[in-house]
Amino acid sequence: LAKTTQPISMDSYEGQEVNITCSHNNIATNDYITWYQQFPSQGPRFIIQGYKTKVTNEVASLFIPADRKSSTLSLPRVSLSDTAVYYCLVGDLRYQKVTFGTGTKLQVIP
Amino acid sequence: DTGVSQDPRHKITKRGQNVTFRCDPISEHNRLYWYRQTLGQGPEFLTYFQNEAQLEKSRLLSDRFSAERPKGSFSTLEIQRTEQGDSAMYLCASSLADTGNTIYFGEGSWLTVV
Numbered sequence: 001l002a003k004t005t006q007p008i009s010m011d012s013y014e015g016q017e018v019n020i021t022c023s024h025n026n027i028a029t030n031d032y033i034t035w036y037q038q039f040p041s042q043g044p045r046f047i048i049q050g051y052k053t054k055v056t057n058e059v060a061s062l063f064i065p066a067d068r069k070s071s072t073l074s075l076p077r078v079s080l081s082d083t084a085v086y087y088c089l090v091g092d093l094r095y096q097k098v099t100f101g102t103g104t105k106l107q108v109i110p
Numbered sequence: 111d112t113g114v115s116q117d118p119r120h121k122i123t124k125r126g127q128n129v130t131f132r133c134d135p136i137s138e139h140n141r142l143y144w145y146r147q148t149l150g151q152g153p154e155f156l157t158y159f160q161n162e163a164q165l166e167k168s169r170l171l172s173d174r175f176s177a178e179r180p181k182g183s184f185s186t187l188e189i190q191r192t193e194q195g196d197s198a199m200y201l202c203a204s205s206l207a208d209t210g211n212t213i214y215f216g217e218g219s220w221l222t223v224v
Contacts, residue, residue: 032211043114043201043215044153087152093213094141094205100152 004088009105018075020104022088025069033064033071036087038103044087048073075106083108112136114216116202122222123192130188131219135204142185143213144177145201146170153201153215159185160207192223 005023012018024033032051036044048055050062050071061074075082087103115134123129135142141160145153156175157167161182171177174192179185189196199220205213 034212036215041199041218041220043203043218046212046214049212085152092211094207094211098143098145098153098155098213100154102150102152 020073024090116216120220133202139204141205143203147199
């Protein structure tokens with residue numbers, strides 16, 4: 001599984017757009033990029049997944065440049081309820097042991 | 111609710127006792143995973159099943175840990191002779207092996223060994 005690097009923590013005010021970037025220099029051709037959100041004392045929740053370019057759903061957008069060596073999770077107009085840890089994972093999660101790392105702790109401030 | 115279900119959600123046990131956690135995956139998901147998560151850390155892989163076959167085990171899964179999925183549906187994770195270091199959240203997840211490149215987690219089972 002490709003190693004990922006993401007910021008340990010981020011702070012943002014309510015209503016702002018938050019961008020969390022993940023570096024994955026050794027991403028393989030068949031690897032997907034997947035982001036999970038985790039609240040305290042709960043299991044990780046799938047947010048979004050992509051392979052290249054841009055993916056958008058009702059929760060977030062995922063931007064992936066052409067070289068795929070990094071990706072950016074974009075959360076529009078965050079609220080206090082978006083305070084959580086966000087994990088970036090790279091690989092085919094069905095067939096590979098998933099390594100979550102410590103994720104990015106996002107704190108949304110009123 | 112058709113998500114991954116785990117039971118119990120919380121368990122407090124005395125050191126040396128055995129505990130068992132149950133996981134019911136999303137219906138028709140043939141892959142089932144167990145993870146462990148300690149405070150401040152991300153989830154760590156323990157083991158996974160495809161149907162009833164246990165295909166991989168992490169070295170984190172000591173001899174005191176055993177997981178089963180007897181009929182390819184629900185799974186149990188048993189910890190024998192618990193130690194204080196076993197205190198953690200045990201997460202179960204499931205996926206479809208053939209389609210869909212992601213796994214879905216349950217809410218976790220918290221274990222506290224006193």
